[in-house]
Amino acid sequence: MSSETAEVRQILDMNAFRPGDSAEAAVDRRLANLGAASVLFYRRPIEMVEAKGAWMTAKGGTRYLDFYNNVPSVGHCHPKVVAAVSDQIARLNIHTRYVVEVVDDYLEKLKATLPAQLSNVAMTCSGSEANDLAIRIARAATGGTGVIVTETAYHGNTALVTEVSPSALKRGSLPDWVIAVPPPSAAHHGDDIADGFRASVEAALAEFAARGIRPAALLVDSIFSSDGIFADPAGFLAPAVEAIRAAGGSFIADEVQPGFARTGASFWGFGRHGLTPDMVTMGKPMGNGIPMAAVAAKPADLAAFCADTGYFNTFGGNPVAAAAGRAVLEAIEEDGLQENAARIGALLLDRLQDIAAKDGRVSGVRGAGLFIGIDLAGDSGRPDPDLTVRVIDAMRERRVLIGAAGRYGNTLKVRPPLCLTEDEAAIFAAAFEASLNA
Template sequence: MGFSNIMDSNSYSPDHPVDPATESLIAARDRILGPAYRLFYERPVHLVRGEGTRLYDADGACYLDAYNNVASVGHCHPHVVQATSRQLATLNTHTRYLHGGIVDYSQRLLATMPEQIDQVMYACTGSEVNDLALRVAEMHTGATGVIVTSDAYHGNTAAVTAISPSLGGATVLGDHVRAIAAPDSFRTPSDELAARFAADVVAAIEDLQASGVGFSALIVDTIFSSDGIYPDPSVLAPAVEAVHRAGGVFIADEVQPGFARTGEAMWGFTRHDVVPDLVTMGKPMGNGMPIAAMAARADVLEAFARGVPYFNTFGGNPVTVAAAAAVLDVIEDEKLMSNASEVGGQLRAELAGLAIDHPRIGDVRGTGLYVGVEVLTEAGSPDRAGAKSLVNAMRERRILISVCGRDGNVLKIRPPLVFSDSDVDWFCTEFSSALTSWS
């Protein structure tokens, strides 16, 4: 079975023994679902319940969730549960019938974005809306060439698998795709980051044009999460200028940094002081309900919208829209953007303090409640095995995190936005213990 960086850097392997009950459940899952699926951790976690930042396993043990951005406003948030249940008990149909909820929500959503972005389309997953964005960009530009970063992940349809190098395995980049280095703020001087990234974009544009496929779009996750979490906000503006000079489209994939995750703005692209042509969003949008969207400049969307009738049976249905509206309510009412900024800052400060005594922690970086911790060997090179060891040590201490990055050596800490000061204390106490045991 081929190795997938994004799927296998923290995946269960049958080489690791588990208790008989867990082994039986894994065997049944493998038999019924097949070998493509993956589980986290050397000892997989059997979850049965969640509340806020807490998850509970089949034995009643409590875990601190420091990983899941899907339940972005906390697991089973009462306001989201009530809004979803109320709509489910009232009506659920599709967008070929009129319902006011989708119009009201769309107006609220677009009000969080620059005024140039004025239309929105709905689907169920980030994969679908990234697929849709590629189609829109192609019809707008008349070209197919796409630029991505070297360990990007943008989804799992055929079209977006072809622009997701981190999937690895049997998947390959399309001939119309060029992958460039992510803006690695740990290894590149800060005053060189933006110029180097923009130069790579320009070179990729020229190569696509020379190849005959032309240049359609640059698509990036605006915190470069699968590449290793690179939050420097200076890097995108020069690259986007180059994209527009070449007649291309900039697609901001906000599945990871969107919905207040960065603590500085509702959207990751805002930190970079750029206005995208297309914005895609998913996972945290409905706090676990399957809703995703592509927001667009009307002029960029026009060719597609006039030429291709669009329908998605479940996209934008009243129940998922009710969940999404409730998520916006909670972000606003509970001031979760400020919470992400304040608590995330505290978390990074405490982690940086712990790193002082552990030279194999090379960097602590991030913004808001998205944090990356670079794990190194004693020689200073990326340590995939060491990062995986720390992730599993934290799992044994009932703290859930994962890894990311080209070398699988960056700890990915991405908790629900309701993470609190006491959660930071719990996390850092266990992380300190894990570091002491590990080193």
């Protein structure tokens, strides 16, 4: 798909409410409280009151099929998570300066899903904190400072992590110690994604050398969700990881979005590429709505950081969060959610590819499990974010929620709860097809 003359779009601005749009009292109240930091979805925001499974209910009773929120990944208000959190908060909730059994029970269950080398886990409250800490650990372990990311990456909102999140920057440019490379797409790298992406990383490493900067890390979301979702071919990440390690840097797998069984074939996004990262960061779906996140690291790397810098997180790894996290892992296993993501995701992908074969405006469909990207284009073949917004609005009218991603804001980001049923997937596909012609 040609991107000539296409305008780069800020993802948070896509189909977002803006002050001055018609508003209701509840919206005015929110804006008065949060001011310029308020981010509301849709030009006519929705006031939600409850949710269950893959469905959310607005004030007034309208129900929406949720294909947007990947935080309640095992399903909104999953009974196992509700019970675990309720029980634990009635017993004890304190920081990690005390030994509490549920915390170590959780950490051991989490580590069982990870490569054995990553045997230390530092708990935080958000993916932003996790990525911030991972960069600092990488710098201590490697002695370098440079970080390579992709050109529309989003890794969080701390001061440090904002600087490695090109999609968050409305003005200015990246600092000298950050280089953004093109995402692993056919548009940038042709048929050989693996070699092309490796070459992009090697070019960034050469530029760091010219700047006199030692590399610390290649930091990527392993499904490249903010770049527009690029999952295939499985294994394409390996050569780029070899390149960063050969230059003395480390590989940080940001699993905040693709982790916890979403891609179906593997519990972690990096697993599809046959990789063992130097660090794994995680968040969002980890607690199914309870704020929790973490960095999994090698003991020697974490020790190198802690030798110079004390680290403690008051709320990271608290017992209530640990109880929620353990319940999420149990729900994924007991409800067969990884298998469900693979099966329902494949069915949905096939249905969307059928729609694409009939409608040229659907210029690309790709993904893994229940993480799928749908590219929309105009008659010229150029990315069409305006069509994307119209489709998002039309799907809302059909009671389906979805958001956008990608450099030009023309990619629908499909990431429903992992408990999605075949009937619910069919509802989405029908709503999408109808919305193209709304």
